[in-house]
Amino acid sequence: xxxxxxxxxxxxxxxxxxxxxxxxxxxxxxxxxxxxxxxxxxxxxxxxxxxxxxxxxxxxxxxxxxxxxxxxxxxxxxxxxxxxxxxxxxxxxxxxxxxxxxxxxxxxxxxxxxxxxxxxxxxxxxxxxxxxxxxxx
Amino acid sequence: xxxxxxxxxxxxxxxxxxxxxxxxxxxxxxxxxxxxxxxxxxxxxxxxxxxxxxxxxxxxxxxxxxxxxxxxxxxxxxxxxxxxxxxxxxxxxxxxxxxxxxxxxxxxxxxxxxxxxxxxxxxxxxxxxxxxxxxxx
Amino acid sequence: xxxxxxxxxxxxxxxxxxxxxxxxxxxxxxxxxxxxxxxxxxxxxxxxxxxxxxxxxxxxxxxxxxxxxxxxxxxxxxxxxxxxxxxxxxxxxxxxxxxxxxxxxxxxxxxxxxxxxxxxxxxxxxxxxxxxxxxxx
Amino acid sequence: xxxxxxxxxxxxxxxxxxxxxxxxxxxxxxxxxxxxxxxxxxxxxxxxxxxxxxxxxxxxxxxxxxxxxxxxxxxxxxxxxxxxxxxxxxxxxxxxxxxxxxxxxxxxxxxxxxxxxxxxxxxxxxxxxxxxxxxxx
Numbered sequence: 069x070x071x072x073x074x075x076x077x078x079x080x081x082x083x084x085x086x087x088x089x090x091x092x093x094x095x096x097x098x099x100x101x102x103x104x105x106x107x108x109x110x111x112x113x114x115x116x117x118x119x120x121x122x123x124x125x126x127x128x129x130x131x132x133x134x135x136x137x138x139x140x141x142x143x144x145x146x147x148x149x150x151x152x153x154x155x156x157x158x159x160x161x162x163x164x165x166x167x168x169x170x171x172x173x174x175x176x177x178x179x180x181x182x183x184x185x186x187x188x189x190x191x192x193x194x195x196x197x198x199x200x201x202x203x204x205x
Numbered sequence: 206x207x208x209x210x211x212x213x214x215x216x217x218x219x220x221x222x223x224x225x226x227x228x229x230x231x232x233x234x235x236x237x238x239x240x241x242x243x244x245x246x247x248x249x250x251x252x253x254x255x256x257x258x259x260x261x262x263x264x265x266x267x268x269x270x271x272x273x274x275x276x277x278x279x280x281x282x283x284x285x286x287x288x289x290x291x292x293x294x295x296x297x298x299x300x301x302x303x304x305x306x307x308x309x310x311x312x313x314x315x316x317x318x319x320x321x322x323x324x325x326x327x328x329x330x331x332x333x334x335x336x337x338x339x340x341x342x
Numbered sequence: 343x344x345x346x347x348x349x350x351x352x353x354x355x356x357x358x359x360x361x362x363x364x365x366x367x368x369x370x371x372x373x374x375x376x377x378x379x380x381x382x383x384x385x386x387x388x389x390x391x392x393x394x395x396x397x398x399x400x401x402x403x404x405x406x407x408x409x410x411x412x413x414x415x416x417x418x419x420x421x422x423x424x425x426x427x428x429x430x431x432x433x434x435x436x437x438x439x440x441x442x443x444x445x446x447x448x449x450x451x452x453x454x455x456x457x458x459x460x461x462x463x464x465x466x467x468x469x470x471x472x473x474x475x476x477x478x479x
Numbered sequence: 480x481x482x483x484x485x486x487x488x489x490x491x492x493x494x495x496x497x498x499x500x501x502x503x504x505x506x507x508x509x510x511x512x513x514x515x516x517x518x519x520x521x522x523x524x525x526x527x528x529x530x531x532x533x534x535x536x537x538x539x540x541x542x543x544x545x546x547x548x549x550x551x552x553x554x555x556x557x558x559x560x561x562x563x564x565x566x567x568x569x570x571x572x573x574x575x576x577x578x579x580x581x582x583x584x585x586x587x588x589x590x591x592x593x594x595x596x597x598x599x600x601x602x603x604x605x606x607x608x609x610x611x612x613x614x615x616x
Contacts, residue, residue: 076350080377080387081227081370085220085275088594091536092218092506096355099503103354107413113354114413124543125502131538135594138222139381139388183499183546213487217514217524218507225457228399229369233492236366240491244550250491251550254359262365264405269398272457276518276525320362320409355503357496359549364492412496 071108074101075143078136088135094170095128098160101144102174105158109202111195121192122183123156123176130172140164151203153189153196154178208245211238212280215273225272231307232265235297238281239311242295246339248332258329259320260293260313267309277301288340290326290333291315345382348375349417352410362409368444369402372434375418376448379432383476385469395466396457397430397450404446414438425477427463427470428452482519485512486554489547499546505581506539509571512555513585516569520613522606532603533594534567534587541583551575562614564600564607565589 084090103113116123136142142164150157155177162170178186188196221227240250253260273279279301287294292314299307315325325333358364377387390397410416416438424431429451436444452460462470495501514524527534547553553575561568566588573581589597599607 079370079374081221081229081373083222084218085222085224086533086535086594087222088535090218091539092503092510095503095506095539096353099355100353112413122497124497124499124546127540127542128502128506129538129540132536135535139386183497216507216511218510223396223398223457225398228402229366229373232366232369232402233490236492237490249550259360261360261362261409262406264403265365265369266401266403268401272398276523320360355495355501358492359494359496359498361496366492 069109071105071146073143073145074104075141076100078138078140078142080138083138086135088137089140091130091132094130094132094162094172097142097144097162097170098128098130098158098172098174101146101160102158105146105148110198111202116195119192119195120180121186121188121195122179122181124179124183126155126175126177128172128174130170132170134164134167134169136162136164136169142169148203149173151199153200154185154187156199206246208242208283210280210282211241212278213237215275215277215279217275220275223272225274226277228267228269231267231269231299231309234279234281234299234307235265235267235295235309235311238283238297239295242283242285247335248339253332256329256332257317258323258325258332259316259318261316261320263292263312263314265309265311267307269307271301271304271306273299273301273306279306285340286310288336290337291322291324293336293340343383345379345420347417347419348378349415350374352412352414352416354412357412360409362411363414365404365406368404368406368436368446371416371418371436371444372402372404372432372446372448375420375434376432379420379422384472385476390469393466393469394454395460395462395469396453396455398453398457400429400449400451402446402448404444406444408438408441408443410436410438410443416443422477423447425473427474428459428461430473430477480520482516482557484554484556485515486552487511489549489551489553491549494549497546499548500551502541502543505541505543505573505583508553508555508573508581509539509541509569509583509585512557512571513569516557516559521609522613527606530603530606531591532597532599532606533590533592535590535594537566537586537588539583539585541581543581545575545578545580547573547575547580553580559614560584562610564611565596565598567610 147159421433558570
């Protein structure tokens with residue numbers, strides 16, 4: 069399966085008084101692209117949460133390289149880096165035209181509805197297998 | 206009981222490329238001030254939700270009169286207008302210095318955890334009484 | 343020219359602890375769709391601002407009818423209602439599946455870079471004509 | 480001079496459908512606290528920008544340790560780590576009650592109105608001195 073990169077244009081309300089996208093929004097772009105990736109591999113957050121699996125952030129890092137401005141079209145490439153069933157890590161590249169604007173990573177864990185950590189391999193072997201396969205490619 | 210007006214300064218990330226507060230944020234300022242008001246009368250959203258009462262918006266209106274800019278200090282006055290136990294309405298005035306920057310209103314209903322409408326007078330007579338008293342002043 | 347309705351899905355970060363889209367975000371959806379409409383008629387905010395025309399909100403109203411949730415696909419129909427060259431008004435309908443979720447309106451004026459009102463018919467007759475034609479259809 | 484830590488409570492619209500503060504907002508809390516710190520040392524973003532100095536983010540990192548929920552009171556401690564006149568780095572700790580909820584850092588550079596890098600020591604020796612003194616404590 070080919071993963072399609074996530075693409076859209078910058079919204080007006082995402083800019084700040086510098087005239088550029090506020091830096092906090094890149095963390096949201098990472099999330100949009102990650103959840104789109106997860107949807108494409110059949111593990112969308114909606115389905116995961118129906119199965120009682122919530123995937124909060126453990127950390128997030130963004131490095132800002134070129135500014136994005138209102139109406140700029142950008143794409144976000146998501147690279148699955150590590151998946152152990154306890155932890156999951158993604159890298160991101162946000163590109164507009166041929167320019168790298170921002171890159172970074174996020175790490176995640178798996179918790180149940182009570183926000184208690186779960187070991188996906190034991191609690192949800194099917195989901196574990198599906199995510200493993202997507203990360204192995 | 207004297208209700209204290211809600212006060213704070215404008216955050217950087219609330220501005221947009223016009224250099225002013227993005228108009229959607231005034232709706233958030235209304236909410237901040239309304240929830241502060243509700244807290245002051247002993248009906249904070251946290252307590253309400255613990256009792257199974259959720260208070261979504263039915264509508265929201267804002268009229269923009271003067272721009273707010275980064276670091277501007279502003280206060281929001283909340284006026285409780287109407288409370289029937291099925292519906293609740295507030296009016297707002299956002300003032301900075303001596304200038305009216307924005308006014309508007311929001312209307313709300315009461316629902317349970319399943320998002321079904323409830324009649325507060327029957328389902329939660331204590332809350333009904335407490336809110337009624339605050340609106341009668 | 344046929345105007346295409348604006349469409350996308352709900353982002354995770356647009357939901358709140360009720361599990362639904364936070365009501366302030368519908369004001370942002372209105373903006374996304376309005377700016378998309380303006381782009382389609384050749385009057386995108388980017389081009390307008392290059393010509394020294396800024397279009398702030400005078401007011402905004404939203405009526406919430408059905409909740410939108412994470413990953414819900416919705417479309418926003420923008421109806422140009424009134425354009426005088428001093429004032430511009432739009433109505434909106436946000437629909438998901440066959441359900442009306444939110445409707446409302448926004449009113450706008452025209453200002454220059456110094457945030458002073460301008461009369462578009464005199465200051466920018468070409469823009470005035472282009473917008474007039476789009477509103478007349 | 481004693482720097483006061485930055486304090487406030489969580490807003491409703493900052494929560495997401497997990498019922499916790501959305502992780503992107505901690506980056507905004509860092510900014511709120513950093514700009515408050517800069518204000519306290521006499522270098523508020525408003526004054527800086529009047530002098531033609533804009534301070535964009537070069538990077539940002541947040542590690543999430545405990546969730547914050549609606550109405551939680553939290554404080555943000557800002558630790559100035561490095562200042563060279565070309566680069567500036569801060570560390571942050573967000574604490575609620577006695578619990579560390581999030582820590583992280585941000586790095587910044589200095590640019591002029593045209594978003595071109597400046598060397599603060601040469602372009603704005605007074606500002607350079609004031610910030611240096613605050614970082615040396």
